[in-house]
Amino acid sequence: xxxxxxxxxxxxxxxxxxxxxxxxxxxxxxxxxxxxxxxxxxxxxxxxxxxxxxxxxxxxxxxxxxxxxxxxxxxxxxxxxxxxxxxxxxxxxxxxxxxxxxxxxxxxxxxxxxxxxxxxxxxxxxxxxxxxxxxxxxxxxxxxxxxxxxxxxxxxx
Amino acid sequence: xxxxxxxxxxxxxxxxxxxxxxxxxxxxxxxxxxxxxxxxxxxxxxxxxxxxxxxxxxxxxxxxxxxxxxxxxxxxxxxxxxxxxxxxxxxxxxxxxxxxxxxxxxxxxxxxxxxxxxxxxxxxxxxxxxxxxxxxxxxxxxxxxxxxxxxxxxxxxxxxxxxxxxxxxxxxxxxxxxxxxxxxxxxxxxxxxxxxxxxxxxxxxxxxxxxxxxxxxxxxxxxxxxxxxxxxxxxxxxxxxxxxxxxxxxxxxxxxxxxxxxxxxxxxxxxxxxxxxxxxxxxxxxxxxxxxxxxxxxxxxxxxxxxxxxxxxxxxxxxxxxxxxxxxxxxxxxxxxxxxxxxxxxxxxxxxxxxxxxxxxxxxxxxxxxxxxxxxxxxxxxxxxxxxxxxxxxxxxxxxxxxxxxxxxxxxxxxxxxxxxxxxxxxxxxxxxxxxxxxxxxxxxxxxxxxxxxxxxxxxxxxxxxxxxxxxxxxxxxxxxxxxxxxxxxxxxxxxxxxxxxxxxxxxxxxxx
Numbered sequence: 313x314x315x316x317x318x319x320x321x322x323x324x325x326x327x328x329x330x331x332x333x334x335x336x337x338x339x340x341x342x343x344x345x346x347x348x349x350x351x352x353x354x355x356x357x358x359x360x361x362x363x364x365x366x367x368x369x370x371x372x373x374x375x376x377x378x379x380x381x382x383x384x385x386x387x388x389x390x391x392x393x394x395x396x397x398x399x400x401x402x403x404x405x406x407x408x409x410x411x412x413x414x415x416x417x418x419x420x421x422x423x424x425x426x427x428x429x430x431x432x433x434x435x436x437x438x439x440x441x442x443x444x445x446x447x448x449x450x451x452x453x454x455x456x457x458x459x460x461x462x463x464x465x466x467x468x469x
Numbered sequence: 470x471x472x473x474x475x476x477x478x479x480x481x482x483x484x485x486x487x488x489x490x491x492x493x494x495x496x497x498x499x500x501x502x503x504x505x506x507x508x509x510x511x512x513x514x515x516x517x518x519x520x521x522x523x524x525x526x527x528x529x530x531x532x533x534x535x536x537x538x539x540x541x542x543x544x545x546x547x548x549x550x551x552x553x554x555x556x557x558x559x560x561x562x563x564x565x566x567x568x569x570x571x572x573x574x575x576x577x578x579x580x581x582x583x584x585x586x587x588x589x590x591x592x593x594x595x596x597x598x599x600x601x602x603x604x605x606x607x608x609x610x611x612x613x614x615x616x617x618x619x620x621x622x623x624x625x626x627x628x629x630x631x632x633x634x635x636x637x638x639x640x641x642x643x644x645x646x647x648x649x650x651x652x653x654x655x656x657x658x659x660x661x662x663x664x665x666x667x668x669x670x671x672x673x674x675x676x677x678x679x680x681x682x683x684x685x686x687x688x689x690x691x692x693x694x695x696x697x698x699x700x701x702x703x704x705x706x707x708x709x710x711x712x713x714x715x716x717x718x719x720x721x722x723x724x725x726x727x728x729x730x731x732x733x734x735x736x737x738x739x740x741x742x743x744x745x746x747x748x749x750x751x752x753x754x755x756x757x758x759x760x761x762x763x764x765x766x767x768x769x770x771x772x773x774x775x776x777x778x779x780x781x782x783x784x785x786x787x788x789x790x791x792x793x794x795x796x797x798x799x800x801x802x803x804x805x806x807x808x809x810x811x812x813x814x815x816x817x818x819x820x821x822x823x824x825x826x827x828x829x830x831x832x833x834x835x836x837x838x839x840x841x842x843x844x845x846x847x848x849x850x851x852x853x854x855x856x857x858x859x860x861x862x863x864x865x866x867x868x869x870x871x872x873x874x875x876x877x878x879x880x881x882x883x884x885x886x887x888x889x890x891x892x893x894x895x896x897x898x899x900x901x902x903x904x905x906x907x908x909x910x911x912x913x914x915x916x917x918x919x920x921x922x923x924x925x926x927x928x929x930x931x932x933x934x935x936x937x938x939x940x941x942x943x944x945x946x947x948x949x950x951x952x953x954x955x956x957x958x959x960x961x962x963x964x965x966x967x968x969x970x971x972x973x974x975x976x977x978x979x980x981x982x
Contacts, residue, residue, distance in 0.1 A: 333770040340777060384762060413769065414762045436769055436805050438776035 322350040323453045326376035328360040328393060329353065329411075330385050334434070338380065338411070341441045347449035352376065357388025361396055364403050375461060378452050379408040381428075383419060391426060398427040405459050407452055506533035506549050514556040530557060530580075531587050538591050550588045554581055631705075631726035634712060639664045642721060651726060652698060670696040671707075671724070693729060704733035757815045764808050772801035803934075807922070810936035814921060817865065817943045824948070826971045827863045829870075829901075830856035833890055836870035840878065847886050849878045854891035857899050859968040865944045866968075870903075872937040873964050877905035879931060882959070898950070898967040906961040915954050941966070 325342065329335050339351050352373065354360035363370045364379075379397065383390035390410065397403045407429040412419070415433050423431050432448070435441045513529045530553035537549045557580065625632060631648035635641055641659045649656055652668050659667050671694075689710040696703050706727040711719040775794045783791070833853055837844065844851060851874065859866070870890070877888040884906055892901045910918060910925065917923050919942040924935035945952040945966045956962035 331766060331770075333774070334766070337770070337773050337777070412762070413765045414758070416758055416762075434769060436765075436772060436802055438773045438780065441773065 322348040323377045323449070324374045325349055325351045325378045325380060326360065326363060327351050327353050327380045328355075328357070328385065328390070329380070329382045330355045331382075334382070337441070338445070341438075341445040342449065344442050345446045345449040347446075347453045349449055349453070357385055357390075357393045360393055361388075364397065364406070365400075376406060377458075378448075379406055380411045381408055383410060383412045383414060383423070391422060394423065394426045394428055402461070405461065407456070407458065409448065409452075502536050503545060503549075506536040507552075509533040509536065510549065510553050510556055514559065530554075530584055534584065534588050535591065538595055543592070546588060546592060550584065553584060557581060557584075629728070632723070633659075633664070633726075634721055634723045635664050636721045637719070641667065648726065651728070670698060693733065702730075703728060704730045753815065757812055760808055760812050760815075765805055768801045768805045768808070772798045772805075775801070807934050810934045811921075814936055814940055814943060817940065817947065824860045825862070826858050827861050827866055828856075829859045829861075829866060829892070829899075829968070832863055832866045833870045833874075836867050836874060839867075839871055840875055843875065843878055847878050847881060849881070849886035849888060851878075851888045852890070854889065856890065856892050856901075857894070858971055859899055860971045861948050861968055865947070869941050869944045869966070872941050873903040873966075876937060877903055877907060877962075877964075879933075880905075880907045880926070880962075882906065882908045882961075894970065895967070897970055899970050901966050901968065902963050904961065904963040909958040909960050909962055910954060910956040911958045912956075915956065918954060919952065 327335060327338055329338065335353050335355070339353075342349055342351050352363065354363050360379075362368050363373055364376065366373055366375070381390050381394060385393075390412070394408055394410070397406065397408055404427075408427075409430045409432055410423045410428045411432050411434060413434050420431050432444065435444055510530060510533045513532075516529075533553060534546065534550055537545050626646040628645075629647060630645075631651045632643070632645040633641055633648050634643040640661055640663055642661075644656055644659045646656075649659065652659075652670070654667065664671060689708055691706070691708045693704055693706050696705050706729045708725040708727075710723045710725075712721040712723050714720045775797045778786070779791055779794050779798075786794070830853065833856055837851055837853070843849075874888055874890070878886050887906050889904045890901065891904075892899050894900070914925055918925065919938045921939040922935045923939075924933070941964075942952050945968070948968055950967040950969070952964065952966040954962055954964050
C-alpha cells in the first residue's frame with residue numbers, strides 16, 4: 313500500500329489490550345496502514361495510565377495521538393481507564409477508541425456515556441481488520457483536527 | 470348568610486307546622502285529645518247552665534276524663550279532672566240559683582265522688598295494661614336478644630379466628646373456643662388471667678408501642694407475628710382493635726388472630742422461587758455476555774492467525790496446507806456466526822417487555838426494504854395485503870417478518886418466487902400468513918423446522934445456521950402467539966402466526982376508509 317503520510321514522524325498509538333494474540337494481530341494490521349504509526353502496548357490499566365501520564369519508567373515516552381482500548385481487562389477494567397482519561401484535563405483531548413469483541417448494547421451505551429470517541433468491534437476477518445486499521449489511521453491522523461496538548465499550547469504562547 | 474340559613478330552615482319549620490315530622494306525631498295526637506277534653510268539659514258546662522240540673526249531667530264529665538286517659542299523662546288527667554269538678558260546682562251555682570236543696574247537693578257530691586273513682590280506676594287500668602304490655606315486650610326482646618346472643622356466640626366460637634378481649638390491665642375478659650384451641654388452654658384457664666402470663670407468645674412487649682398507639686388513636690392495628698406454639702412455628706395475622714364503652718372511652722383491646730402459616734409459607738416459597746428465577750436470569754445474561762465476548766475472542770485469534778499464515782507464509786506452504794488453513798478459517802468463522810445467532814436467540818427474552826401498538830404494515834415494509842438486495846437478485850414478487858395494528862415490539866416484529874420473508878425467498882424452487890403477506894382477524898387475535906411457492910417442507914419436518922439450529926438443506930445449497938425460525942417461534946410465543954407451517958413438499962409453504970389485537974373486535978387500520 314502506498315504511504316499517505318505527510319509527516320515524517322510516526323503517529324503514536326497506545327493499545328491497551330491484555331491478550332497477546334490480539335496485541336500481535338492489532339500491531340500487524342496497523343503496520344499495514346498507509347499512515348506511518350507506532351503502536352505502544354499496555355496490558356493493564358495501571359500501566360496504561362502510567363504511560364499516558366508519563367510517570368515512573370514512562371517518563372520519556374511520547375504522548376499518544378490515539379488510544380485503542382479493550383473493555384475487558386484484568387484489574388482496572390477498560391471502562392475505568394476510559395473514565396480516568398476523560399476526567400484528566402491533560403489527557404481528555406486524546407481520542408479514545410474502544411476496540412473490543414463485545415457488541416452488547418449496554419457496553420456500547422456505557423462507552424459513549426463515558427465519552428469514548430468511537431466504539432469499534434474487532435472484525436472477524438483479517439482483511440477487514442487490516443482495512444479497519446487503515447481507515448482509523450486515515451481518519452484520525454489525516455482528516456480529524458485535534459487541539460494541541462494543553463501544556464504545549466502554553467509553551468507556544 | 471342569615472337569609473340562607475332561614476331558607477334552609479324553612480322546610481323543617483313547615484314539616485313541624487303540618488305535623489309531617491315523624492317525631493311530632495305522638496305529641497300531636499296527645500294535644501288533640503287534650504283540646505277535645507277541654508271542649509267537652511266546657512260544652513257540658515254550657516248544657517249544665519241552661520238545662521235543669523241533674524246528676525246525669527255531672528256524670529257526662531267522665532267523658533273528657535276518659536278522653537285524656539288516652540294521653541297517658543297523669544298531670545293532664547288530674548288537671549282535666551279538677552277542671553271538671555270546678556265546672557260541675559260552678560254549674561250548680563249558676564244553673565240553679567239561690568236554693569240549695571239537699572237532694573241536689575247529695576246528687577252532685579255523689580257524681581263528684583263517682584268521677585274521682587272513675588278517674589282513679591281508669592288510671593289504674595291504663596297502668597296495668599301498659600305494665601302487662603311492657604312485660605310482654607320485655608320478654609320478647611329478651612328472647613330475641615338471647616337468640617341473637619346464642620347465634621353470635623356459636624358463630625364466634627366456631628369461626629377459624631381466635632378472638633379475645635382484654636381490659637386495659639391486660640386481663641382476659643373474653644376468649645372464644647378457637648383462641649383456646651390455638652394455645653391449648655380452656656376458657657376457664659384464660660378468663661381473668663393476665664394475657665402476658667397465660668399466653669406469653671402474645672406478649673405485648675414486642676408490639677406494646679403499637680398497641681399504645683392503637684389505643685391513643687383508637688385505630689385498629691394489624692400485623693403478622695411469628696408465634697411458637699408448642700413445637701410448631703406459626704404465622705398469625707393479629708388485628709388489635711381498641712374496645713370502647715358507650716362514652717367512647719377505650720376500656721380494652723380486642724384481638725383477632727388468624728392462622729396464616731400456610732399462606733405465609735406459600736408466599737415464602739414464591740419469593741424464594743422468584744429470587745432463584747431472577748438469579749438464573751442474571752446468570753443467563755452473564756452467559757450471553759460471556760458468549761458474545763470471551764467465546765468469540767479465541768475464535769477470532771484462530772481465524773485471524775490462520776489468515777496471517779496464509780497471507781505471509783504462502784511461499785513456505787504447499788497447496789494442501791493452504792486448503793487446510795482455509796478449512797480452519799471457515800470453521801472458526803462459522804462457529805462465530807453460530808455463537809452470535811445463539812446470542813440473538815438468547816437476547817429475545819432479555820429485552821425488557823415492551824408491548825406497544827405497532828403498525829405491522831409499516832414494519833413489514835421495513836423488513837422487505839432490508840431484504841431488497843435478496844429480493845432483487847432472485848426476482849421475487851412480494852405482495853403485502855392490509856396488515857393491522859398489533860401489540861408487539863417493533864424491532865422483534867421486524868426480525869419476525871424479515872426471517873419469514875427472507876426464508877420464503879431463499880428457499881425458492883425453479884419457479885419465479887412469489888411471496889404474499891396477509892392478515893385476518895381470528896377471535897381476539899390477528900392471524901398472519903406468509904405464503905410462498907418455494908421448495909416446500911416435508912410433513913415430518915413441519916414441527917422440527919422451528920427447532921434451534923435445525924437445518925433441512927445442505928449448507929452448500931442454502932447457507933445459514935438454522936436459527937431464523939427458532940427466533941420467530943420465540944418472538945411469537947413471547948407475545949402469547951402461536952406459529953406453525955402448512956406446506957406441500959415441492960409446491961410451497963405458508964407460515965402462520967398469531968399476534969394479540971390491541972383493540973379486539975375492530976377492523977384493521979388499513980381497511981378502514
